[in-house]
Amino acid sequence: MEQxxxxxxxxxxxxxxxxxxxxxxxLDQFATQLDSLSKLDxxxxxxxxxxxxxxxxxxxxxxxxxxxxxxxxxxxxxIYILRIAMFQIxxxxxxxxxxxxxxxxxSAKKISHQGVAGFVNAVLRxxxxxxxxxxxxxxxxxPDLNISVTRSMPLWVVRRWIDRFGxxxxxxxxDTINSVPPVTIRTNTLKAERDALIAGLAxxxxxIIATIYSPVGISFTKxxxxxxxxxxxxxxxxxxxxxxxxxxxxxxDPLPGQTILDACAGLGGKTGHxxxxxxxxxxxxxxxxxxxxxxxxxxxxxxxxxDIVKTVCKDILKVDSNDFSSINKDSSGALFDRxxxxxxxxGMGVLRRNPDxxxxxxxxxxxxxxxxxxxxxxSVADLVKPGGTLLYAVCxxxxxxxxxxxxxxxxxxxxxxxxxxxxxxxxxxxxxxTEKGYFRTYPDHIEMDGFxxxxxxxxx
Numbered sequence: 001m002e003q004x005x006x007x008x009x010x011x012x013x014x015x016x017x018x019x020x021x022x023x024x025x026x027l028d029q030f031a032t033q034l035d036s037l038s039k040l041d042x043x044x045x046x047x048x049x050x051x052x053x054x055x056x057x058x059x060x061x062x063x064x065x066x067x068x069x070x071x072x073x074x075x076x077x078x079i080y081i082l083r084i085a086m087f088q089i090x091x092x093x094x095x096x097x098x099x100x101x102x103x104x105x106x107s108a109k110k111i112s113h114q115g116v117a118g119f120v121n122a123v124l125r126x127x128x129x130x131x132x133x134x135x136x137x138x139x140x141x142x143p144d145l146n147i148s149v150t151r152s153m154p155l156w157v158v159r160r161w162i163d164r165f166g167x168x169x170x171x172x173x174x175d176t177i178n179s180v181p182p183v184t185i186r187t188n189t190l191k192a193e194r195d196a197l198i199a200g201l202a203x204x205x206x207x208i209i210a211t212i213y214s215p216v217g218i219s220f221t222k223x224x225x226x227x228x229x230x231x232x233x234x235x236x237x238x239x240x241x242x243x244x245x246x247x248x249x250x251x252x253d254p255l256p257g258q259t260i261l262d263a264c265a266g267l268g269g270k271t272g273h274x275x276x277x278x279x280x281x282x283x284x285x286x287x288x289x290x291x292x293x294x295x296x297x298x299x300x301x302x303x304x305x306x307d308i309v310k311t312v313c314k315d316i317l318k319v320d321s322n323d324f325s326s327i328n329k330d331s332s333g334a335l336f337d338r339x340x341x342x343x344x345x346x347g348m349g350v351l352r353r354n355p356d357x358x359x360x361x362x363x364x365x366x367x368x369x370x371x372x373x374x375x376x377x378x379s380v381a382d383l384v385k386p387g388g389t390l391l392y393a394v395c396x397x398x399x400x401x402x403x404x405x406x407x408x409x410x411x412x413x414x415x416x417x418x419x420x421x422x423x424x425x426x427x428x429x430x431x432x433x434t435e436k437g438y439f440r441t442y443p444d445h446i447e448m449d450g451f452x453x454x455x456x457x458x459x460x
Contacts, residue, residue: 005045006084006103007110008033012049013080016356022347023053023356039225052080052087053355054178057152059083062090062134066126069119077111081120089128097128143167147174156363157348164399169444176444177352182207183223185238186246187216189276190305192237194218200232212446213429214246216276219447236303241269242350244441244451247429248342248393249273251439251453253422256281258337259327263287263316263380268297268309270342275306284309285324285336287316316341317372317379324383334385334458341380343373345394345401349450352443370400377409381416386460390416393453397442402452406438410456419457 008030016026027034027049034042052059060071063082071079085104088095101124108117137145144162148155151174161170183205187194194216202208204224211217218238227233227240249270254260256279262271265286275284286309288294294311301309314323327335346365347357377392384390392409394401410416418437423429432441439453 003033003036003041004103005037005041006048007107008037009045009048009052010077010080010084010107010111012045013052013084014077016053017076017080020360023049023354042226047092048084048087050180050355051091052083053359055087055091055152056083056359057149057154059086059090059152061136061149062086062131063123063127065134066130067123075112078108078116078120081107081111082123085120085124086127086131089124090131101125101128147171151175151178152358153177154358154361157358160363160398172444173442177355179352181352181449182219182221182447183227183240184211184217184219184242186214186241186273187218188237188239188272188304189216190280191235192232197232197237200237201230204230211243211246213431213448214243214250217241217243217246219243236305239269239272239300239304241273242353242449242451244349244448245269245395246273247426247432247439247441248391248451248453249277249340250426251393251422251429251455252277252338252340252389252391253425253455254278254282254338258282259335260284261287261324261336261339261380261383263319263339263341263376264343265294265297265311266290266342267293268300270340271297271309272300272304272306274340275301275304275308278308280306280308282308283327285312285327286310287312287314287319289313289315316376319379319383321383334388335383336388337385338389338391339380339384340391340393341373341376342393343369343376343401345369345373345396346398348396348398348401349441349443349452350395353449366398366400370405373401373405374408377405378412381409381413381458384458386458388458389419389422390456390458391453392456393451395449395451397440397450397452402440403436403438406454406456415459416456417459419455421457422455 012026012030063086081104085100088100089097105117105121108120136150139146144159148158153174187197205220206222208220211219254274254277265271265288271286286297291313294313298311324335346361346369351357420437423433432439441448441451443450
């Protein structure tokens with residue numbers, strides 16, 4: 001049966017609002033419905049899903065004056081019916097207002113009752129005619145509220161960023177976060193060369209370029225097919241990965257023949273890159289708490305032609321050297337030349353790619369996650385050989401998950417010190433280096449996600 005792209009988008013947004021699971025997981029849940037759509041309808045559904053999430057706060061503001069009921073008191077499905085329609089009206093010029101309104105009314109009939117459909121119709125008819133005249137908070141008297149509404153960001157985030165960066169940079173950050181990012185991939189050098197991959201992809205994408213900082217990255221827009229259907233992807237010639245994440249793996253500076261622990265491996269984006277940098281020689285232990293992720297990681301390594309990765313399903317807060325009995329210990333009892341802790345975090349640096357994160361994170365999450373990240377570093381510290389490297393990384397630019405985590409760890413582990421040596425070997429990384437030796441990127445000044453990383457070397 002043919003699916004309606006707007007209705008599929010509605011179902012996905014409703015489900016997304018009911019869980020803290022990331023949007024990617026929700027999209028996987030609805031893969032059957034999405035795959036049943038034509039190419040154009042799939043594109044429309046994606047545009048509606050991501051656009052509605054990006055502009056949620058703004059959409060609520062321009063709907064509010066035309067509703068005789070408070071938006072926060074409406075049922076979730078009604079709120080999203082209104083948001084989806086207003087997103088199309090306000091941002092998608094090619095869609096007639098009548099089409100946006102009529103499909104919203106039909107969705108209301110399908111998901112609720114005639115009275116709700118009438119309410120939706122009345123609100124959208126008035127809003128479509130008057131939303132351009134809606135007044136916004138004064139930028140001088142209420143700068144934080146102005147940015148929060150006009151740039152559709154949570155007020156607590158805006159206030160935090162204004163205090164840290166000032167008004168202008170906060171505005172620029174928000175504008176960048178609301179833009180549609182390019183697709184960035186990493187060449188799998190075990191199977192392909194970047195120039196050849198660019199030449200092969202060029203006919204089916206727009207604006208393809210080699211990344212500036214990563215020597216194996218490629219960036220482009222408008223792939224003519226789903227990325228997993230591309231033949232070069234099927235052949236294992238690349239993985240999707242932001243340039244900043246690629247630079248983190250370079251910072252680890254893994255060498256052929258070494259023994260590496262990827263302590264929070266997830267689906268293996270950095271695992272695959274580390275294996276490339278090792279020329280598929282040595283041992284990588286990929287550790288995670290989710291057996292399904294590790295199963296996917298194992299399949300992905302086969303796909304990439306990597307055979308040096310072993311998976312261990314374990315919470316790194318509870319690991320000790322006995323969990324890796326197959327690895328030869330050195331005289332100190334330590335195991336690994338390099339340990340990568342790409343820790344679970346707020347994701348505040350990747351809101352451009354994951355706009356649902358805006359509305360799923362709170363200020364309390366930063367404190368909770370920061371404490372957990374510190375515990376993770378302390379848990380694996382003894383697994384690092386003397387002279388070895390412990391690399392901490394998060395896709396967040398928030399100081400509670402960045403500087404504070406590192407500094408609290410170093411206070412408790414005087415046998416570790418911040419090291420710049422790996423970065424000095426890669427001059428392209430220096431532009432993102434702070435005086436303290438921390439690697440930090442923001443999405444507003446280079447075409448990358450927001451990332452933080454620091455190398456800490458264990459003293460001999």
